[in-house]
Amino acid sequence: MSFFKRLNEHVLTQPVLEIDLNRLLENYELLCRIISPAIPSAVVKDDAYGIGAGVVSKILYERAGCRHFWVAHALEAEKIVSDLPEATIYVLQGMGEDNIELFKKYHFIPVISSPEMFDFWKRNALKDIKPVIHVETGLNRLGFRENELKKLSRKDLQMFSLVMSHLACADEKDHFMNTYQLEHFRAIKEKYFKDIPATVSASDGAFLGKEFSFDMVRLGAAMYGINTAPYRENQMRNIITLKAPVLQIANLNKGEFVGYSATYRANTKRKIAILSIGYGDGLPRSLSNVGKVFFKSSERWLEARVLGRVSMDNLICDVTNVDDLNVGDFGYLIMDDYTLDDIARDAETISYEVLSRIGKNMRYLKKYLLNAR
Amino acid sequence: MSFFKRLNEHVLTQPVLEIDLNRLLENYELLCRIISPAIPSAVVKDDAYGIGAGVVSKILYERAGCRHFWVAHALEAEKIVSDLPEATIYVLQGMGEDNIELFKKYHFIPVISSPEMFDFWKRNALKDIKPVIHVETGLNRLGFRENELKKLSRKDLQMFSLVMSHLACADEKDHFMNTYQLEHFRAIKEKYFKDIPATVSASDGAFLGKEFSFDMVRLGAAMYGINTAPYRENQMRNIITLKAPVLQIANLNKGEFVGYSATYRANTKRKIAILSIGYGDGLPRSLSNVGKVFFKSSERWLEARVLGRVSMDNLICDVTNVDDLNVGDFGYLIMDDYTLDDIARDAETISYEVLSRIGKNMRYLKKYLLNAR
Numbered sequence: 001m002s003f004f005k006r007l008n009e010h011v012l013t014q015p016v017l018e019i020d021l022n023r024l025l026e027n028y029e030l031l032c033r034i035i036s037p038a039i040p041s042a043v044v045k046d047d048a049y050g051i052g053a054g055v056v057s058k059i060l061y062e063r064a065g066c067r068h069f070w071v072a073h074a075l076e077a078e079k080i081v082s083d084l085p086e087a088t089i090y091v092l093q094g095m096g097e098d099n100i101e102l103f104k105k106y107h108f109i110p111v112i113s114s115p116e117m118f119d120f121w122k123r124n125a126l127k128d129i130k131p132v133i134h135v136e137t138g139l140n141r142l143g144f145r146e147n148e149l150k151k152l153s154r155k156d157l158q159m160f161s162l163v164m165s166h167l168a169c170a171d172e173k174d175h176f177m178n179t180y181q182l183e184h185f186r187a188i189k190e191k192y193f194k195d196i197p198a199t200v201s202a203s204d205g206a207f208l209g210k211e212f213s214f215d216m217v218r219l220g221a222a223m224y225g226i227n228t229a230p231y232r233e234n235q236m237r238n239i240i241t242l243k244a245p246v247l248q249i250a251n252l253n254k255g256e257f258v259g260y261s262a263t264y265r266a267n268t269k270r271k272i273a274i275l276s277i278g279y280g281d282g283l284p285r286s287l288s289n290v291g292k293v294f295f296k297s298s299e300r301w302l303e304a305r306v307l308g309r310v311s312m313d314n315l316i317c318d319v320t321n322v323d324d325l326n327v328g329d330f331g332y333l334i335m336d337d338y339t340l341d342d343i344a345r346d347a348e349t350i351s352y353e354v355l356s357r358i359g360k361n362m363r364y365l366k367k368y369l370l371n372a373r
Numbered sequence: 374m375s376f377f378k379r380l381n382e383h384v385l386t387q388p389v390l391e392i393d394l395n396r397l398l399e400n401y402e403l404l405c406r407i408i409s410p411a412i413p414s415a416v417v418k419d420d421a422y423g424i425g426a427g428v429v430s431k432i433l434y435e436r437a438g439c440r441h442f443w444v445a446h447a448l449e450a451e452k453i454v455s456d457l458p459e460a461t462i463y464v465l466q467g468m469g470e471d472n473i474e475l476f477k478k479y480h481f482i483p484v485i486s487s488p489e490m491f492d493f494w495k496r497n498a499l500k501d502i503k504p505v506i507h508v509e510t511g512l513n514r515l516g517f518r519e520n521e522l523k524k525l526s527r528k529d530l531q532m533f534s535l536v537m538s539h540l541a542c543a544d545e546k547d548h549f550m551n552t553y554q555l556e557h558f559r560a561i562k563e564k565y566f567k568d569i570p571a572t573v574s575a576s577d578g579a580f581l582g583k584e585f586s587f588d589m590v591r592l593g594a595a596m597y598g599i600n601t602a603p604y605r606e607n608q609m610r611n612i613i614t615l616k617a618p619v620l621q622i623a624n625l626n627k628g629e630f631v632g633y634s635a636t637y638r639a640n641t642k643r644k645i646a647i648l649s650i651g652y653g654d655g656l657p658r659s660l661s662n663v664g665k666v667f668f669k670s671s672e673r674w675l676e677a678r679v680l681g682r683v684s685m686d687n688l689i690c691d692v693t694n695v696d697d698l699n700v701g702d703f704g705y706l707i708m709d710d711y712t713l714d715d716i717a718r719d720a721e722t723i724s725y726e727v728l729s730r731i732g733k734n735m736r737y738l739k740k741y742l743l744n745a746r
Contacts, residue, residue: 011469011493014446046653046685047735072653072686073387073736092686093620093649096384096701098738114621116700120384140631141687142621142647168635177635247466248487248515258513262541262550274515276466280419280445285726286659312419312725313445313465314514327489328469352685353658360733362420363446365471 010328012245015277017364019051021059022371023237027223028064030235035206038213041068043202043220045076045092049352050282050359051224051239055368058083063373070218074099077108090132090162092142100124111164113142115151130161133193137184137200138177139168149192162216163193170204170212173231178208204228226351227341234341242334242358244277246327249319258316259308264289272307273319275331280312281364282357283333284347291346293317293331294338297324301337334358383701385618388650390737392424394432395744396610400596401437403608408579411586414441416575416593418449418465422725423655423732424597424612428741431456436746443591447472450481463505463535465515473497484537486515488524503534506566510557510573511550512541522565535589536566543577543585546604551581577601599724600714607714615707615731617650619700622692631689632681637662645680646692648704653685654737655730656706657720664719666690666704667711670697674710707731 032040048056053071057080060066070090071077077089088109094117095103095110103110103126112118113134121131136143143165144152165185169175185200197215203222205212207229227234252272258264275293279285291306293315304317319325334343340351347354405413421429426444430453433439443463444450450462461482467490468476468483476483476499485491486507494504509516516538517525538558542548558573570588576595578585580602600607625645631637648666652658664679666688677690692698707716713724720727732739 011467011490012471013466013469014448014471049653049685075387075736079735093386094384096386096618098385098387114700116621117384136623138630139633140623140625140629140645140681141684141689145623168630168633172634175635177630245469247490250509250513250518252513256513257511257541257550260512260541261545262548272513279726280422280729282730285722308513311514312422312729316514327487349658353652356653356685357655357730360735362452362733363448 010326012328013247013276014365015242015244015281015363016330016367017358018241018367018369020237020239020241020369021055022369023225023239024056024223025059025064027225027236027239028060028066028219031203031206031217031219031222035201035210035213035217039068039216040066041070041090041199041216041218042066042223043070043218044080045070045072045220046356047076047360049220049224049355050357051355052359052368053080054083059370061087068216070220074102074108078102078106081106081108095121095124103129109161112160113144115144115148118152118156130159132162132164133160135163135165135185135188137165137188138181139166141166146188149188152192157192160193160196162199163189163196164199167201167205167212170201170208171228171230173208173229178212182212221352224355225340226355230341234339238336238339240334240340240355241332243330243332244275246273246325246329246331247276247314248274249325249327250274257308259288260311261309264308270307270318271320272316273304273322273325273331275315275317276313277333278311278313278315281361282359283310283315284343284349284354284357285310286347286349287315287343291315291343292338293333294335295319295322295325295329295331297322301332304331383699385701386620386649387738388615388617388654388736389703389740390731391614391740391742393610393612393614393742394428395742396598396612397429397596398432398437400598400609400612401433401439401592404576404579404590404592404595405437408574408583408586408590412441412589413439414443414463414572414589414591415439415596416443416591417453418443418445418593419729420449420733422593422597422728423730424728425732425741426453427456432743434460441589443593447475447481451475451479454479454481468494468497476502482534485533486517488517488521491525491529503532505535505537506533508536508538508558508561510538510561511554512539514539519561522561525565530565533566533569535572536562536569537572540574540578540585543574543581544601544603546581546602551585555585594725597728598713599728603714607712611709611712613707613713613728614705616703616705617648619646619698619702619704620649620687621647622698622700623647630681632661633684634682637681643680643691644693644695645689646677646695646698646704648688648690649686650706651684651686651688654734655732656683656688657716657722657727657730658683659720659722660688660716664688664716665711666706667708668692668695668698668702668704670695674705677704
């Protein structure tokens with residue numbers, strides 16, 4: 001090994017997850033313009049899709065003036081509330097026996113989605129809190145069905161501060177469900193909630209036209225860079241860079257196998273790289289034998305195919321055509337030219353699931369990029 | 374609503390993850406007997422496959438006398454070291470520029486898997502630490518290849534305290550790779566590491582026969598209840614119960630759709646339940662339209678099929694045949710009669726990935742069952 005070679009050596013072990021909060025703010029601001037004059041609100045449930053609800057909600061609050069936040073569970077609200085003194089935090093799963101104390105303590109706003117929960121609410125109603133009512137318009141998930149709305153009294157109906165529904169197919173512009181749900185919601189609002197503000201759209205609905213925005217839009221996936229309008233080029237910027245160091249480079253002889261259950265066999269001599277990342281870091285195991293890793297060479301990206309099964313801590317890829325690769329160099333799993341949407345397509349799932357899985361893992365060196373103000 | 378009905382009402386919002394540490398200890402002890410006289414060691418990487426590395430390593434240390442632990446990353450070792458004063462902690466990804474400080478501080482044992490890492494080790498060798506050498510025998514993942522071993526000096530070879538390799542197909546008893554790797558390893562050991570203790574098997578290898586156990590076995594998946602010998606009945610006990618409360622029960626009319634992208638349509642009138650759990654809680658989204666939920670009725674389990682897509686916070690299932698179901702009742706996603714292995718098969722992945730994803734989520738009420746001593 002020459003002296004020169006030795007100087008270039010770098011041995012690294014840890015995968016790196018970079019989250020560009022500047023771009024997240026840009027995305028949020030563009031979405032605000034698209035939905036204006038509707039009020040923006042931020043969906044930070046599931047730890048802000050794994051990105052970190054504390055960090056995300058704080059910068060949206062401080063730098064973008066966001067004052068409305070949505071989480072799924074009251075304990076998610078508890079994690080962010082101290083940094084958001086003037087904000088309203090809505091809890092989508094609502095209030096029950098197992099989280100009522102958090103509502104009492106912090107005054108979160110529960111979303112009431114069933115007669116049973118409404119009954120529980122009335123027995124335990126908290127002073128100064130007007131809950132949200134969730135009405136079902138076609139997704140057939142949570143929300144009051146019309147036969148249940150009919151049973152509510154005039155007084156019941158006036159207890160709510162906001163009426164919400166949720167779209168089933170808003171990522172397909174011309175899907176019949178969009179018009180169907182919009183009309184269904186309008187009819188319900190006219191009949192039961194004429195004077196109450198409304199929210200129907202999440203970030204996919206934001207691109208369907210102003211008529212879907214009502215008084216408030218719940219901005220989530222698009223803010224995090226996901227293309228929620230896949231029928232056209234993404235208007236959002238990618239905020240995620242995921243990379244892992246090469247732990248080892250090796251040759252594979254014709255006939256040799258790779259990985260668990262020997263699912264890849266070399267038909268010709270190959271060069272392989274073993275990266276320090278696996279499904280234990282949230283990478284979908286369904287990328288086995290189909291995923292891609294990218295290596296920077298000068299200013300180009302060179303593509304390497306995943307070989308064999310993705311394992312818990314490692315993946316193996318074919319770097320036969322990647323020149324000048326060294327141990328300690330980074331292979332990129334997600335970046336501007338191969339985004340969450342791309343990796344999700346290759347993993348046969350949706351970007352939301354990939355993002356939700358990756359961010360929660362502790363083995364990353366997690367870097368948040370944020371310019372000084 | 375009758376008074377009696379009201380008394381039975383219970384509104385809950387939070388999914389529950391129960392981990393039976395008593396059974397984990399039983400599994401560990403059975404595995405110890407199977408591999409005896411080889412020394413047992415515990416694989417607690419990836420936060421003990423999501424179960425909680427701190428909790429798992431502490432009880433194995435205190436109650437089962439385990440003194441050897443394996444993690445993938447030095448920062449995982451850092452999280453457990455304070456509770457394991459007399460233990461040896463091996464770090465599979467080894468030592469690099471990004472974690473050398475942790476090795477200096479805590480005296481973890483790095484696994485050296487490449488010439489480059491060995492070179493780095495020699496330049497930075499830490500007093501009183503004898504590393505592990507990883508040799509490659511057929512998996513074609515990490516480890517010295519034979520042409521690289523040849524270049525090591527006699528002095529180099531004596532620096533190691535343990536030689537390890539890893540099996541590719543040990544969950545298939547008669548797979549040709551098992552014999553191939555065993556013979557390959559024996560030849561390498563004979564030639565280079567005659568007097569150094571060896572470890573080749575993880576928990577799947579434990580069931581292949583004593584000749585695979587050498588001096589130490591690395592017990593992971595089987596200890597956590599996974600059947601690593603799927604060619605026969607599981608000898609391990611399930612340690613995971615995952616359940617989520619029913620948030621709402623509703624009727625579905627003929628022709629109605631369920632969930633995102635309207636992938637399920639009711640051909641006949643159905644009754645559905647919406648549960649408070651989704652892929653944001655680590656449940657594989659690939660269970661969409663194929664997964665199962667179980668409800669307890671008297672002493673029987675009633676099975677309900679997942680309808681439509683699993684979403685981030687919720688899933689919907691068909692409870693047409695589940696009588697006496699109420700809001701707040703629990704649907705079971707994993708339990709003794711539908712284990713990690715079963716859900717993984719339905720999700721078209723492996724139990725390891727399912728377990729690794731579920732445990733890391735913060736929205737569960739996480740209960741560890743452990744008897745007083």
